[in-house]
Amino acid sequence: MATILLPGCLEIGDGSVTRLPAVLDRLGCRRPLVLSDPTLARLGIAGRVVDLLAAAGIAARLCTDTVAEPTAASLLPAIAAVRSGGHDAVVAVGGGSPIDSAKAVAVLARHGGTIRDYRAPRQVDLPGLPVVAIPTTAGTGSEVTRFTVITDETCDEKLLCVGPAFLPAAAIVDAELTLGLPPRVTADTGLDALTHAVEAYVSGKANAFTDQLALAALGLIGSNLRRAYRDGGDRPARSAMMLGATLAGISFSNASVALVHGLSRPIGAHFHVPHGLSNAMLLPAVTAFSLPAAAQRYAQVALALGLTGADQAALGQVLLGELEALNRDLAVPTLADFGVDRHRFLALAPQMADQALASGSPANNPRVPDRDQIIDLYRRLWS
Numbered sequence: 001m002a003t004i005l006l007p008g009c010l011e012i013g014d015g016s017v018t019r020l021p022a023v024l025d026r027l028g029c030r031r032p033l034v035l036s037d038p039t040l041a042r043l044g045i046a047g048r049v050v051d052l053l054a055a056a057g058i059a060a061r062l063c064t065d066t067v068a069e070p071t072a073a074s075l076l077p078a079i080a081a082v083r084s085g086g087h088d089a090v091v092a093v094g095g096g097s098p099i100d101s102a103k104a105v106a107v108l109a110r111h112g113g114t115i116r117d118y119r120a121p122r123q124v125d126l127p128g129l130p131v132v133a134i135p136t137t138a139g140t141g142s143e144v145t146r147f148t149v150i151t152d153e154t155c156d157e158k159l160l161c162v163g164p165a166f167l168p169a170a171a172i173v174d175a176e177l178t179l180g181l182p183p184r185v186t187a188d189t190g191l192d193a194l195t196h197a198v199e200a201y202v203s204g205k206a207n208a209f210t211d212q213l214a215l216a217a218l219g220l221i222g223s224n225l226r227r228a229y230r231d232g233g234d235r236p237a238r239s240a241m242m243l244g245a246t247l248a249g250i251s252f253s254n255a256s257v258a259l260v261h262g263l264s265r266p267i268g269a270h271f272h273v274p275h276g277l278s279n280a281m282l283l284p285a286v287t288a289f290s291l292p293a294a295a296q297r298y299a300q301v302a303l304a305l306g307l308t309g310a311d312q313a314a315l316g317q318v319l320l321g322e323l324e325a326l327n328r329d330l331a332v333p334t335l336a337d338f339g340v341d342r343h344r345f346l347a348l349a350p351q352m353a354d355q356a357l358a359s360g361s362p363a364n365n366p367r368v369p370d371r372d373q374i375i376d377l378y379r380r381l382w383s
Helices: 016-027 038-043 045-055 073-085 096-111 183-202 208-222 225-230 235-255 259-271 275-293 295-304 312-329 342-359 371-380
Strands: 009-012 032-035 061-063 089-094 131-135 147-152 157-162 170-173
Touching: 009 016, 009 235, 016 045, 016 089, 016 131, 016 170, 032 045, 032 073, 032 096, 038 045, 045 061, 045 089, 061 073, 073 096, 089 096, 096 131, 096 147, 096 157, 131 235, 147 259, 157 259, 157 342, 170 235, 183 208, 183 225, 183 235, 183 259, 183 275, 183 295, 183 312, 208 235, 208 295, 225 235, 225 312, 259 275, 259 342, 259 371, 275 295, 275 312, 275 371, 295 312, 342 371
Parallel strands: 009 170, 032 061, 032 089, 089 131, 131 170
Antiparallel strands: 147 157
16 A cells, blocks of 8 residues: 655646646646746746746746755745745746755745754645746656755755655646756766666565656666767657656655665765765665665666666676666766765765664665665775
């Protein structure tokens, strides 16, 4: 038995962003705050959304104060804007950072407190303002998940917040918004989506519904990620990646992520490594660690990615080789290449292990690690 949570409305397909006024009308919202980031404002994408609403007679205010890795402090301007403007919805335009920010803003603007008050293991059920999520990258899946991740900058901890309160009321998934994305963004967000699909499928909370979505996502991502990376204008590859990322998002939102994400969040908080990139760095080593406990599941992952092998054991090894090859082909840097100081990283490994365990994600892994094993996995990133 499984409980499945989804946005109340999903608009999917090229050009579907034009459905935004109708989506807001369906929600009964007439005064949205559009929350985006400076880059999308500079490119005109955020302004296009505001103009689209204005043409439909909906007066929207634009706020572009989000940051790449949202923090408790970075939420404050948008919370103030919502309250001062009497806004009745938040429209998030961007990648995972604006969408995660919008989810937190919608809850905090309505219920007050600080983001730390809402961290896991608390399950947040009280609805915030309606959020309409419009992703501009194919990766995070945040547009369809009941999670948000915000950094508490006072202690360098990424806070995982969970519950229906953080599930967008609607999502608009338009692959045209991803055309021309730079290769690095394409790689990092695409590998994030791949990790979501893999972890949802091997999670201890997986179910028949999430399995089908995860396998479909793996097929779409596995056959199109390299294409989208090589050619930002490849429309079929972009559409496939966008759909794959959304399916992976629905899957992990209802099956939960596991060890990769548990280890990844502290790396992002302490060393400001982008989330998808740290996932990619970790995925081969965590898969090798977990493989003995879920050989059949990982063999199915390999098959869904289009890989072949003589038997279950061979498929597991082929999968490990493919994950390493993807990181090479998509130029994923090592921690050292990224500029992380080895001595500081290893010194913080015990604290990061504690933070990873506190998130709860490692407990969903097919092979559940203890603290010492997590520290060892962090050390392996340097070997």
